[in-house]
Every structure is written in C-alpha cells, then in structure tokens.
Amino acid sequence: MSRLVSRSAWGARAPRSRTSTTWAARSGFTVHYSAGPPTQTPRQIQNFHMDGQGWADVGYNFLVDRQGNVYEGRGWLAVGAHAAPHNTSHIGVCFIGRDGDATPAAKAAIRGLYDEANRRAGKTLSRSWHGGLSGNSTSCPGADLRSWVRAGMPVPGSGGDASQTSPPPSAPAFPGPILIQPPVRHTETCRRWQQRMRERGWRITVDGWYGPASARVCRQFQTEKGFSVDGRVGPQTWAGAWTAPVT
Template sequence: MSSPVSRSAWGARSPRGRTTVAWSRRTGFTVHYSAGPASQTPRRIQDFHMDGNGWADIGYNFLVDRSGTVYEGRGWTVAGAHAAPHNTSHIGVCFIGRDGDATPAAKASIRSLYDEACRRSGRTLARTWHGGLSGNSTECPGSDLRAWVRAGMPVGDGGGGGGAPAPSPGAGTLPGPRFDFPLPAGHYFGPASGPDQSVSGAFRRTFRGRTDREWLREWATQLGRRGWSVGRGRTHLARHGNDGVYGPEYRALARAFQRSQGLTVDGLIGRETWDEAFHAPVT
C-alpha cells in the first residue's frame, strides 16, 4: 500500500484530544461513505465533525477518494468517532462521495487498508459496513459499497463489485493508486525456479509491509483498471484468477502488456514493467 497523504499535507487541524487503542483490541474494519460530493476534502469533513458535531477530531481513521488516494485521519491506533459503540474495536474508513461513486481504484485502496490492518493486528478482522453494526441504523455506506463489503471486498477478479469488466479508461488518463515498485534493486516478479531475485509468490516473502502475492495481485489489478480483461474466466489469468502466484498465466499477461507498451518482452515484472502500469498514462 502506498503511503497515505499525511494530516499535515492535507492541512488537518490539531485534535482536541485523542485516545490510543492497542491492536489487541481491534476486531473489525468498517466502511463508510461521506454521502456528499466527491469534491469534498478531508479538511471540510474535519471542520464539520469538530465544529458541527463537537468531536475532538475528524471521525474516521482513514479516508479514500474516487482516484484511490488514501488520506490519514486519526490513524491506525487512535479510537475513532465513526460508529459508536464500536469506535475502539473497529477501524473506520470513509469513502469520499455518494452511493455509486466508488470507483474500482477507491475500492482497491479500501481493500489495501483492510489488508494492512489485518497484517498489523496479526489476525483477520471482521469486514463490516456502518449500517450493519449493532446500534447503527443508517443507510451508510450506500447500497453499492454495502454489497461490495458483503461480497468480501473483492478486487482484481470482479473488484468493481460486478461480473462485467470495468470500462476502458480514456486515453491520457492514469487510473488507480500510484504504487512504487516494491522489490529491492535487481529483483523482479518471476518464476519460483529462478534465482533469489526472482519473486514468485510461492514463498510468501514480505516487501514494504505486504506479501509478494499481494503485490503481484496489485499489479494485475492495476492492469484491470487500465482496461485489460483480467481475472478468472476472462482473457488473462482465466484459469487460476489473480491469485498472486507467478506462473504461465502471469507470464503471458506480462508479455502481452510489455508488447503493447513497447517494452522488452520477457514476461518478467521488473521495475520498468511495474512503473509502466502504475505511472504511465493509458494510451
């Protein structure tokens, strides 16, 4: 997961108070929406929470906009103010927008936050939505995100919430989050039979806080955001889906992508092939 936009970067006010929470007390992860325009900023939401609601700070632990950009709210280990009486036990993440506004990029970032929360806590946290928590009678986070959470928060193989491929983005756009290449210099995603520098996902190695499988899935998911048909039963990764274990299907997908972008066609996913997916506009 790329680093969230820090509080100082989005101009957050200082909190009036804060209560820290041990990871041992975290049991769930709750998805919200702001129910306002996608143009809302974290600062506007914070102002409403502090001045309108009288809270000590913005209510959420993190926020995500339509582009998939993640903003730091209260952070990982501070109790929120998003879903009483679950503010201590549950991490609250808010999508900035209305029902139906959440893009595949936004959902992928929310899922990345969930995966990171599970990694930090050392166990699988409950996936929940605001209106599904006891004592919270609300439509939040809307029917689209609610259905997505109930389906297990999928990304890659139908990560947009339905079975149809996402529409191709327009030329010149750069969809999704901006993940830098996660492997050390000289390493690449490749077969398990290769040297130590070949990272396959077979051995669950960890780089920059995420497993190799998670990173490889992230790369293939990004191709899906760029308009490629990726996932079980689709054009690429059709047999095994986006499982994060490098094999013939990932090699074929990498070769097809490299060929389309005018890169060296070797089927290995190194820095150049990674950066082309995450940092080069769709052409």
C-alpha cells in the same frame, strides 16, 4: 497499500484530544461514505466533525477518494468517532462520495487498508459496513459499497474474498548511514525510517532529523523486538521496521 497522504499534507487541524487503543482490542474494519460530493476534501469533513458535531477530530481513521488516494485521519490506533459503540474495536474508513461514486481505484484502496490492518493486527478482522453494526441504524455506506463489503471486498486480480491477507513486505536494503545521536543529523535514511515507524503506529515526527525523540522510539522498538538496545538504527533495526511483527 495506496500512497498515504499524511495529516500535515492535507492540512489537518490539531485534534483537541486523542485516545489510543491496541491491536489486541481491534476486531473489525468498517466501511463508511461521506454522503457528500466526491469533491469534498478531508479538511472540509474534519471541519464539519469538529465544528458541527463537536468532536475532537475527524471521526474516521482513514479516508479514501475516487482516485484511490488514502488520507490519514485519526490513524491506526486512535479511537475514532464513526460508529459508537464500536469505535475502539473497529477501524473506520470513509469513502469520500455518495452511493455509486466509488471507483475501482477507491475500492482497491479500501481493500488495501483492510489487508494492511490484518497484517498489523496479526489476525483477520471482521468486515462490516456502518449500517451493519449493532446500534447503528443508517443507510451508510450506500447500496453499492454495502454489497461490495458483503461480497468480501473483491478487487480485480485479488482472487475474490479479502479474508486472505497480503504477506508482509520485505525490507528495502539498508541505505546507511547508521542513525546515531549526538550530534543530531538530517538524512534521507532517517526520514524513511521515521515514516515507516509512523506507518507501524509509533508516534514519531517525520522530519529526517535523528534526535533524542527518534532515538527514544528506536530504543523502545528494539526492546519490544528483542534486538540489541543501543538507540542506533543500523541494518537490523532498519529491517525490523519492515519485517518484524506488529505487536
């Protein structure tokens, strides 16, 4: 999957509220476009959604630009506001641009999000476009992306149909030291582990400090995966953050 630009990195406003769902409730993946110039920023789209539409946050789970950059919107397991009544069941991804603006890099990034969603869900999600969902009479995401989704969201070198998901990645070697608290320490190992846990859908601050909040997430993760529950991030818990199934 393409590099993920976090909400803090693109200057997102705090949401007014947030409703979460589960991977069990997710059944589809929906492609949108912003229908505006590709120079739009995620913050401009968020401002319109919050101030113009009165929504709690930017409506999409993720946004993708022409360069293939992926921007974190509401994230994997937050209910969006992109295609009622399918916001709980479907992940909404918005291409920033108009019909015909989507580049191969943008399509590859959207396909990467779809593959990653399937991996996290442990199943194959249905592919759809905004106007193809029941109760949604709209031309979104334009003729080009609509045809691309219908064709299986192919990208060069993918072998065509996107229904075959990517294999789970192997874990990077544990760099040490073992993360334990107290005392609270700041390490690059902690920052990388926090980032990976956030990518998996855990609510955790990515700041490199291994404190009580991170240790609590660690214990919850260890319990979920059947690991020894000690609140320490050692080789097993580190590897599990990359290789254990998402549940």
